[in-house]
Amino acid sequence: MRALGNTSLSRRGFLAASAATGLGTAALSACGSSDGGNSSGKTEIEWWNITTTQPAKKLWAQRAKEFEAAHPDVKIKIVTLENEAYKSKMTAQTASGKLPDIFHTWGGGVLKQQIDAGLVEDLTDKVSSWTKDFLPASVAPFRLDDKMYAVPFDVGMVGFWYNKALFKQAGIDTPPTTWSGYLDAVKALKDEGITPIALAGKEKWPGMYYWAYLSMRVAGLEAMQKAADDADFTGEDFVKAGAHVEELVALKPFQKGFLGAAYSTPTGEAAAVGNGKAAMELMGQWAPVVQADAGKGLGKDLGFFSFPAVEGGKGALTEVFGGSNGHAVRKGAPDAALEFLKFFAEKEFAEKLVKETGLVPVSKAAQGALTDPNLIAVSDALGDATGFQLYLDQAYAPAVGQEINDSVAALIAGSKSPEQVTRSVTQVAKSEG
Amino acid sequence: MTHSTSTSASTASASAFAPGTGKSPGAAPESPVPATRPSALHRLRAWFSAFVFTVPALVLFGLLVLVPMGYAFYISFFNWGGFGTPTDSVGFDNYTRLFDDPVFLGDLWRGFLLIAFSIVLQLPFALAMAVLLNQKLRGRAVYRMLFFAPYILSEVITGVLFSMIFAPDEGLADKVLDAVGLAGLGGDWFAGQDTVLPTLFLVMTWKYFGFHMMLYLAGLQGIPAELHEAARIDGASTWQRFRHITLPLLAPTLRISVFLAVIGAIQLFDLVWVITAGGPDHASETMVISLFQYGFKRYQMGYASAISVAMFLISLVFALAYQRFVLRRDTEGAITTMRGNR
Numbered sequence: 221m222r223a224l225g226n227t228s229l230s231r232r233g234f235l236a237a238s239a240a241t242g243l244g245t246a247a248l249s250a251c252g253s254s255d256g257g258n259s260s261g262k263t264e265i266e267w268w269n270i271t272t273t274q275p276a277k278k279l280w281a282q283r284a285k286e287f288e289a290a291h292p293d294v295k296i297k298i299v300t301l302e303n304e305a306y307k308s309k310m311t312a313q314t315a316s317g318k319l320p321d322i323f324h325t326w327g328g329g330v331l332k333q334q335i336d337a338g339l340v341e342d343l344t345d346k347v348s349s350w351t352k353d354f355l356p357a358s359v360a361p362f363r364l365d366d367k368m369y370a371v372p373f374d375v376g377m378v379g380f381w382y383n384k385a386l387f388k389q390a391g392i393d394t395p396p397t398t399w400s401g402y403l404d405a406v407k408a409l410k411d412e413g414i415t416p417i418a419l420a421g422k423e424k425w426p427g428m429y430y431w432a433y434l435s436m437r438v439a440g441l442e443a444m445q446k447a448a449d450d451a452d453f454t455g456e457d458f459v460k461a462g463a464h465v466e467e468l469v470a471l472k473p474f475q476k477g478f479l480g481a482a483y484s485t486p487t488g489e490a491a492a493v494g495n496g497k498a499a500m501e502l503m504g505q506w507a508p509v510v511q512a513d514a515g516k517g518l519g520k521d522l523g524f525f526s527f528p529a530v531e532g533g534k535g536a537l538t539e540v541f542g543g544s545n546g547h548a549v550r551k552g553a554p555d556a557a558l559e560f561l562k563f564f565a566e567k568e569f570a571e572k573l574v575k576e577t578g579l580v581p582v583s584k585a586a587q588g589a590l591t592d593p594n595l596i597a598v599s600d601a602l603g604d605a606t607g608f609q610l611y612l613d614q615a616y617a618p619a620v621g622q623e624i625n626d627s628v629a630a631l632i633a634g635s636k637s638p639e640q641v642t643r644s645v646t647q648v649a650k651s652e653g
Numbered sequence: 654m655t656h657s658t659s660t661s662a663s664t665a666s667a668s669a670f671a672p673g674t675g676k677s678p679g680a681a682p683e684s685p686v687p688a689t690r691p692s693a694l695h696r697l698r699a700w701f702s703a704f705v706f707t708v709p710a711l712v713l714f715g716l717l718v719l720v721p722m723g724y725a726f727y728i729s730f731f732n733w734g735g736f737g738t739p740t741d742s743v744g745f746d747n748y749t750r751l752f753d754d755p756v757f758l759g760d761l762w763r764g765f766l767l768i769a770f771s772i773v774l775q776l777p778f779a780l781a782m783a784v785l786l787n788q789k790l791r792g793r794a795v796y797r798m799l800f801f802a803p804y805i806l807s808e809v810i811t812g813v814l815f816s817m818i819f820a821p822d823e824g825l826a827d828k829v830l831d832a833v834g835l836a837g838l839g840g841d842w843f844a845g846q847d848t849v850l851p852t853l854f855l856v857m858t859w860k861y862f863g864f865h866m867m868l869y870l871a872g873l874q875g876i877p878a879e880l881h882e883a884a885r886i887d888g889a890s891t892w893q894r895f896r897h898i899t900l901p902l903l904a905p906t907l908r909i910s911v912f913l914a915v916i917g918a919i920q921l922f923d924l925v926w927v928i929t930a931g932g933p934d935h936a937s938e939t940m941v942i943s944l945f946q947y948g949f950k951r952y953q954m955g956y957a958s959a960i961s962v963a964m965f966l967i968s969l970v971f972a973l974a975y976q977r978f979v980l981r982r983d984t985e986g987a988i989t990t991m992r993g994n995r
Contacts, residue, residue, distance in 0.1 A: 311952065422929060423930075476841075477822070477845075479841070479933035479934070480841065480844025480845075480932065485816070487820035487823055487824065618952045619953055629934055633846065635846075651732075
């Protein structure tokens with residue numbers, strides 16, 4: 221599965237690269253999707269998603285079939301792409317101005333660019349009747365200027381996923397709630413000869429989570445918003461957040477060779493935790509699924525705790541860093557596209573997804589279907605959240621998000637100082653402004 | 654690509670004709686030169702038919718190569734996010750930025766290192782294997798096939814394979830070293846900033862030396878056995894025969910193989926992308942990876958295009974200079990021969 225995903229990514233990467241060197245973007249726009257074909261008299265809805273894992277992939281296809289059965293004049297064409305491949309492909313699609321009828325979105329900066337290019341349908345009035353009971357945190361990434369541009373189907377947040385057995389072995393009875401307590405826990409694990417943290421250094425975004433959460437805890441959400449608006453991240457608190465990352469790195473808490481480790485491969489971050497070789501990872505709500513997919517999975521030994529608060533910081537333990545997955549609709553798509561989104565969001569299907577694929581429901585009505593204690597913990601933390609910060613690489617312009625990933629990766633590798641991180645990010649943010 | 658194929662074709666004919674023609678400038682004396690020059694009409698018709706036959710190729714070349722290249726050059730003068738039409742013209746800013754960008758300068762340095770490694774280690778190794786497998790040896794066809802096999806394997810499969818082999822602690826490499834008591838030699842491999850490039854070079858050598866070996870083997874077949882025989886009778890040692898017969902007669906092949914290795918190193922992308930994505934912390938990033946990162950991760954199409962133009966110019970200057978100064982002897986033979994035959 222993974223190898224296959226990589227193949228398509230790399231081939232596309234190679235194509236894209238050769239396009240930029242020799243062929244130019246003109247060639248890329250040529251591979252735009254065909255518009256809904258009417259040759260058979262049916263309306264064709266093209267639906268691009270990133271659901272590559274089972275059983276979700278199967279359930280989604282079934283739901284499309286059910287919709288087709290209820291609407292004989294509609295045909296749904298499903299295109300499933302691996303995460304990174306999807307992002308690359310969508311870049312090309314957006315550049316050519318041709319988006320699929322329904323497409324996956326994480327909201328934030330990328331969605332905003334697509335909206336600014338006039339490619340996304342405003343759904344505010346069309347969906348308000350059936351999205352009333354959605355968690356505020358779940359719709360936050362898709363609300364821009366008080367308009368709603370996508371319908372979430374999944375919501376989540378980042379937190380620590382830990383191995384209870386290994387924590388117990390190191391004499392840690394309750395998960396830490398403060399940063400100093402957290403560092404003590406890391407030391408205790410190390411003393412016991414346990415690798416405290418697994419990290420996918422090759423992919424950069426998992427490392428960014430540490431800096432992002434520490435910035436939220438030290439500087440606070442308002443300061444983060446202000447920094448984004450002013451394109452200035454040089455504030456003292458952001459430097460402090462970086463210094464806390466350095467503190468952690470200085471303990472050498474990561475698995476051997478973490479700088480080259482991928483996230484979901486058999487030798488990657490998720491597998492290290494899933495196989496009990498590392499005690500925890502800072503990861504989103506999808507972590508248990510990937511741990512079991514790439515490794516053995518921890519079962520009952522798996523626990524979840526929120527990112528600890530930093531002593532003297534302006535942020536609170538209850539402020540969550542996360543995002544949701546949603547579907548946006550192309551401007552000018554057939555009405556059936558929106559019909560399908562409504563059909564997809566119906567309660568009994570939402571409950572089915574919760575039960576069988578382990579996602580966290582966006583509507584309060586479907587919360588009753590949750591049985592996994594860890595996901596209930598995530599769902600509760602989201603329900604009780606006093607503040608919400610969208611993933612930085614989604615919230616900010618792509619160049620800024622990438623620079624944060626890059627700079628924090630350099631900070632963790634020891635080649636950039638906390639000040640240099642804030643300066644590099646600010647420089648890119650200003651040039652993008 | 655066009656360069657490499659055209660040169661390899663011309664050298665092929667060069668090596669085919671070179672031994673026969675020797676120093677004589679073509680076959681001018683024998684070829685019957687017409688006494689009177691062809692009429693203007695005749696020449697016009699010849700030009701016309703040449704034009705008609707080349708138009709389809711020229712249109713395709715223009716549409717798929719020249720136009721996009723021109724477009725990339727055009728957008729390299731803009732600050733453009735890839736959406737809509739580029740409007741924010743920034744002059745030469747993207748180009749001056751290249752020379753301030755530690756990542757791009759690092760790309761150049763790493764590209765240079767890989768080229769140097771290739772010429773100093775990989776090609777001599779391929780040559781040694783070729784000479785070895787050119788002897789009468791039991792099962793040499795099997796060895797040739799085995800050594801050539803990695804070249805046929807896709808870059809992506811190679812990448813996935815070796816990222817598993819060189820996974821720290823858990824990979825095959827570390828396990829084997831551990832088992833034979835050499836655990837100290839194991840290490841971070843792709844995960845270390847200092848070890849990633851040598852490890853990558855190891856994989857590149859594994860992947861590509863078979864190709865160069867095949868080139869050399871083909872070249873070795875073209876060396877007449879009589880020369881070696883005569884030298885042996887005159888009492889030349891193995892080394893002398895290699896140095897004074899094999900090497901000079903293999904020179905055209907060597908020159909082409911160096912050319913291909915250099916162009917390959919400049920355009921290196923997929924193998925590195927799959928294994929390290931340029932990491933850790935840019936330690937294995939190549940020009941094409943930077944281009945991809947800026948263009949399709951950061952959506953800075955203008956700057957990415959500037960990188961692509963820089964890359965194009967480097968390749969072009971190298972290719973032209975190499976043809977002019979190094980491949981001159983090989984191509985000259987080919988061209989004079991063709992002129993003579995016309």
